[in-house]
Amino acid sequence: MIDFIELLRVPSGEGQGEYIKLRPWQKQFVVDLYAPQHSVSGRRRVRRAILSVARKNGKTALIAAIVLAHLVGPVSEINGEIYSAATDREQAGQVFKFCRQIVEADPELDAAGGGLITVVPSTKTLVCKSNGSFYRALSAEAGTKHGLNPSVWIYDELAQARDQELYEVMNTSQGARKEPLGIVISTQSPDPEHPLSKLVDDALVADDNTVLVHLYCANDDADIMDEAAWRAANPALGDFRSIDDLRALAVQATRMKTLESSFRNLYLNQRVDQSSPLIPRSEWKACQTGDALRPGEKIYLGLDLSAVGDLTALVGVSAEFAEDRIGAWHWKPQEWVHDHAHRDRAPYDVWARADEGWLETPPGRIVDYGFVAKRIAQIRDDYDIVGIAYDRWRIEQLLAEFVRLGVDAYIDGKDNELSGGIRLVPWGQGFRDMAPAVDALEASVINRKFKHNGNPVLGFCFSNAIVVSDPSGNRKLDKTKTRFRIDGAVATCQALGLKYREVEKPAEATSFWAVLDPNQQY
Numbered sequence: 001m002i003d004f005i006e007l008l009r010v011p012s013g014e015g016q017g018e019y020i021k022l023r024p025w026q027k028q029f030v031v032d033l034y035a036p037q038h039s040v041s042g043r044r045r046v047r048r049a050i051l052s053v054a055r056k057n058g059k060t061a062l063i064a065a066i067v068l069a070h071l072v073g074p075v076s077e078i079n080g081e082i083y084s085a086a087t088d089r090e091q092a093g094q095v096f097k098f099c100r101q102i103v104e105a106d107p108e109l110d111a112a113g114g115g116l117i118t119v120v121p122s123t124k125t126l127v128c129k130s131n132g133s134f135y136r137a138l139s140a141e142a143g144t145k146h147g148l149n150p151s152v153w154i155y156d157e158l159a160q161a162r163d164q165e166l167y168e169v170m171n172t173s174q175g176a177r178k179e180p181l182g183i184v185i186s187t188q189s190p191d192p193e194h195p196l197s198k199l200v201d202d203a204l205v206a207d208d209n210t211v212l213v214h215l216y217c218a219n220d221d222a223d224i225m226d227e228a229a230w231r232a233a234n235p236a237l238g239d240f241r242s243i244d245d246l247r248a249l250a251v252q253a254t255r256m257k258t259l260e261s262s263f264r265n266l267y268l269n270q271r272v273d274q275s276s277p278l279i280p281r282s283e284w285k286a287c288q289t290g291d292a293l294r295p296g297e298k299i300y301l302g303l304d305l306s307a308v309g310d311l312t313a314l315v316g317v318s319a320e321f322a323e324d325r326i327g328a329w330h331w332k333p334q335e336w337v338h339d340h341a342h343r344d345r346a347p348y349d350v351w352a353r354a355d356e357g358w359l360e361t362p363p364g365r366i367v368d369y370g371f372v373a374k375r376i377a378q379i380r381d382d383y384d385i386v387g388i389a390y391d392r393w394r395i396e397q398l399l400a401e402f403v404r405l406g407v408d409a410y411i412d413g414k415d416n417e418l419s420g421g422i423r424l425v426p427w428g429q430g431f432r433d434m435a436p437a438v439d440a441l442e443a444s445v446i447n448r449k450f451k452h453n454g455n456p457v458l459g460f461c462f463s464n465a466i467v468v469s470d471p472s473g474n475r476k477l478d479k480t481k482t483r484f485r486i487d488g489a490v491a492t493c494q495a496l497g498l499k500y501r502e503v504e505k506p507a508e509a510t511s512f513w514a515v516l517d518p519n520q521q522y
Helices: 024-034 059-072 089-104 165-171 195-205 227-233 243-255 257-267 281-286 334-344 348-353 369-382 395-405 431-446 456-464 487-502
Strands: 048-052 081-086 117-120 125-128 133-139 152-156 181-185 211-215 275-277 298-304 312-318 324-331 384-390 409-411 422-426 466-469 475-477
Touching (some): 024 048, 024 211, 048 195, 059 089, 059 125, 059 152, 081 089, 081 165, 089 117, 089 133, 089 152, 195 211, 243 257, 257 431, 257 466, 281 456, 298 369, 298 487, 312 369, 312 456, 312 487, 324 369, 324 456, 324 487, 334 348, 384 487, 395 409, 395 422, 431 475, 431 487, 456 487, 475 487
Parallel strands (some): 048 181, 081 133, 081 152, 298 384, 384 422, 409 422
Antiparallel strands (some): 117 125, 125 133, 298 312, 312 324
């Protein structure tokens, strides 16, 4: 098995064209998986295997090598069905792409050069006609997988699965096979109740020689700057896993606590609570420069409208790439100021009386959106509004107030563009829209581009803001994780997210995203 894998060639990148060289830890996994045999039947003993390592430790390449070994190598069989499974099409496509590149780099494998394997890109399939076997990449997004009869399946990054449906389909569909094999190669899930966590826990304690688990992770109490902890979770560290890259990520995680839980999960392979504060107080204070928005300049706005008597927030950010100067406006219904000051432990009354006008308190028990619309119209007179990122909640009421005031506004992508009108851009609160917005905020803070004037209402919102992560490391703000208001922080993320979705980086500037993990998986 090892000899076969090491006859395959590196398809791209460093070492392209050279033979694959398995590392000792990879060889050990292969040996422990394929060497043990039943004393009577002589068949492979292991039926289920788990290899759990931190991100960027060559999981995709190892999966591809195992796939090809079962398709045309020493563990192939007649009419075999080999599947790699992933949560989404993109991840599934990465495994197929790697397999395809290996095949096309070797004339003995590629049917186009007289070899054994035919590549069918349209269905992400490799076919070996000589033994009737095929490999196919599957994703959980592509609908039902019932009716399959896999001889071997490999689940890539099971930690990202939202449920165990695809895993169960693969796991229960091998009854007709003499030597069925299922392999999970994944970073750990942060959730102890996730199907992967259950599988790992069971494999570690069960007295079952048909199940194999190799788990590389740091101790729960490990310091994130401890290189020994890095090595415990990253067996490829210092080899094809860059220690400089990991060190840079660790340094960022020490400064931004929102990054620590993600770092521990993705790079120390620990199970950790994926919720954390948005910005440490020390970082917030370091960004207080007194700088403000400048009259007449282009700005982006983020708007978080409130329900009933809660806080409504509007935050602006300068449009120029070089810095992110912040301005903020907040509203609280007058009749709730006293009661909610006690409930939220926030001096709303003091902020409302301040000469700076930190908090506007329109009369009544709910925020009159007419006040918000009027303020936006005034802001338009003072600045050049490029766009407003808004949560869809109650937006129709705000649009009605614009009409009443005679203010032209239109929803981007839905309405016809109005010359001179205010452009409203829908901005969801889920991971898709908020993950890049949170990334933009953190990069801005780390690079000291983020500059605010000490607005206490905005500071209060940031002090309460909690970030949660999904299994892929994407993050968003979660209002359910805190008792107090975070509306200003939400609006800030929306404004920054829209800005960096649209503003191009000057060619001579240092990459804005250089401090961020690009979340690539290999």
